[in-house]
Amino acid sequence: MDFPSSLLFLVLLVLHLVLLSVAAPISSGAPSSAAAAEEEEDPAGLLRRAREAEVAEWMVRVRRRIHENPELGYEEVATSELVRKELDAMGIPYDHPCAVTGVVARVGSGEPPFVALRADMDALAIQENVEWEHKSKVPGKMHACGHDAHVAMLLGAAKILQEHRDELQGTVLLLFQPAEEGGGGAKKMIEDGAVKNVDAIFGFHITGDLPIGTVASRPGPIMAGSGFFEAVISGKGGHAAIPQHAIDPIVAASNVIVSLQHLVSREADPLDSQVVTVAKFQGGGAFNVIPDSVTIGGTFRAFSKESFSQLKRRIEEVIVSQASVQRCNATVSFFDEERTFFPPTVNDEGLYGHFRKVAREMLGPDNVRDRKPVMGAEDFAFFSEAVPATFYYFVGMSDGAIGLLQYTPHSPFFTVNEEALPYGAALHAALAMRYLHEKHGTSNLFSKGEVHDEL
Known part of the structure; x- marks a missing residue:
């Protein structure tokens, strides 16, 4: 092969390789890694x-x-x-x-x-x-x-x-x-x-x-942070027709529930959002029997640890005190904090x-x-x-x-x-x-x- 022919061959080969390198990513239909x-x-x-x-x-x-x-x-x-x-x-x-x-x-x-x-x-x-x-x-x-x-x-x-x-x-x-x-x-x-x-x-x-x-x-x-409470309010059961011989825990629990609502409406800063809700009320089983005890329970919530602790303390105080006003006893429990208390x-x-x-x-x-x-x-x-x-x-x-x-x-x-x-x-x-x-x-x-x- 003479020199001019060899030169032409080399030029064509280089052009072919250049075209392949340019065309490869285009023909694949995929963008380059940088573009991706x-x-x-x-x-x-x-x-x-x-x-x-x-x-x-x-x-x-x-x-x-x-x-x-x-x-x-x-x-x-x-x-x-x-x-x-x-x-x-x-x-x-x-x-x-x-x-x-x-x-x-x-x-x-x-x-x-x-x-x-x-x-x-x-x-x-x-x-x-x-x-x-x-x-x-x-x-x-x-x-x-x-x-x-x-x-x-x-x-x-x-x-x-x-x-x-x-x-x-x-x-x-x-x-x-x-x-x-x-x-x-x-x-x-x-x-x-x-x-x-x-x-x-x-x-x-x-x-x-x-x-x-x-x-x-x-x-x-x-x-908010949240916690849960439960209280057993105990009185003395009896016939519903002669309530004077009983100590009615249902009336006591009703007063407790109303008083608990005052913790937010009367004691909390209106700009510090808090909630106390009684969502459980269990007791009694007949229309003409005053039960020995009833159970109430609920949740309390606040946006700061200070407000949360205050609510917890006052919930127990109110339940025990209001029950005693109605001649009843009350025990208050707060659920296992490791499982049920969530901080804010x-x-x-x-x-x-x-x-x-x-x-x-x-x-x-x-x-x-x-x-x-x-x-x-x-x-x-x-x-x-x-x-x-x-x-x-x-x-x-x-x-x-x-x-x-x-x-x-x-x-x-x-x-x-x-x-x-x-x-x-x-x-x-x-x-x-x-x-x-x-x-x-x-x-x-x-x-x-x-x-x-x-x-």
């Missing part, structure tokens, strides 16, 4: 990923499987097994058991900093009255508070985080917690070391009083700014709202005793359809709008990712040019 990172590392990109059928429909299937097989606190054996199987399929390592049935999974470097995301797993002792294809198969048990959706959303967040595991500058812990409904599962997880060395933790709850696509929270107290849920001010910034980038400013405190309680509050910064928020799921979401949690008619699942999954993932990057000082990652609040 830029598209999906921003909060809005994570939401787009969560709404893709591969993720969204999978979360719906997971949620329905959990809903069909509800389990009460510390009995979440099948739910925990489902969670572990899904984590195995994603290649995510985990520890089990934690707090009897709980699961603690890890995504990222395995090194600090550590940020945690939490979902509760337990159902309620309620008979479901909603007729649909995936109705509870267990008589007397139902996911009537959305915990089935919370588990599905945290698994969705796990899937998104696992896809970005190499970019995480630290470790995200995924806490699948048992026994939130009065069982103190969060406290048990803390005792078992689930949040050791964790710098911040995020929790969430779906709600029907916010439109779908919106989220809400606030800095400071967002849910208080949001870290710095994490509130972090939440607003990330959520606004994902959903738009108009869809991130402030929320008034509510008197409901959450055992997520226990994490504030072990983690430097805690934050809890609400994910809207109402679409305005007639009859949809008109029933509050703990109702046998409670329903979940499954279109809300991608929002919780994506925001949980984005909050953790951004937190780790900002802890490492790379707060410009997927930034939209907004001013960054300090953590």
